[in-house]
Amino acid sequence: MTKKERFKKIFPILKEKFGEPKAALEFETPYQLMVAVILSAQCTDVRVNIVTKELFKVVKEPADIREMKQETLEKYIKSTGFYKNKAKNIKLNAEMMLDKYKDIIPKKLEELIELPGVGRKTANVVLGELWNIREGIVVDTHVKRLSNRIGFVKNDNPEIIERELMKFIPKKYWFIYSHYLILHGRNKCIARKPKCEICEIRNYCKYNEKI
């Protein structure tokens, strides 16, 4: 079976399982979503939501972050991990948002990743979530792991993986498919001990063949 054929087998199974998943991150303003995604690095959405529930009571726009002391911000976000880096980046991010972008989050990937704390993964999520702009495939640790296990790629570099996946996955499925892989990676194809024996897509997975 070619990669494209296997994709066409796997996709409906995951679609049946996950449907149209809505955003797991909670927010009111677009700026809040960007902050939430920055906080979600190496951290679960559940944890981010616990933190932002309090933080977003006082932070709606970049100006609110400018007025907040960095130490105060650190206390709010401490439990998300990497809190000093994140706090510093969010402060710098707010300054650039105010000075350069006049509070308007840029809609171009190249501009978005210029903002402190915003890399390729974060930018893709923000664009997709806020404006349905799906220019790329979100390749995080889950998409990386599952793509290699399934046998879609043999590579560790997120940008190369993204390009390889783009070759055989129709563009309209890019965003939703990465979302499916992430969900499947969290509850079944977990990093340490994948549950191949109860996996719905095992018949189309190279990793399962080896076991």
Place this chain on the structure above:
DNA sequence: CTCCCGATAT
């Protein structure tokens, strides 16, 4: 490539 770093599952 290394550092950042707390929470959670195993």
Place this chain on the structure above:
DNA sequence: ATATCAGGAG
């Protein structure tokens, strides 16, 4: 105890 988690910056 330890691996791992919806990454990004230097």
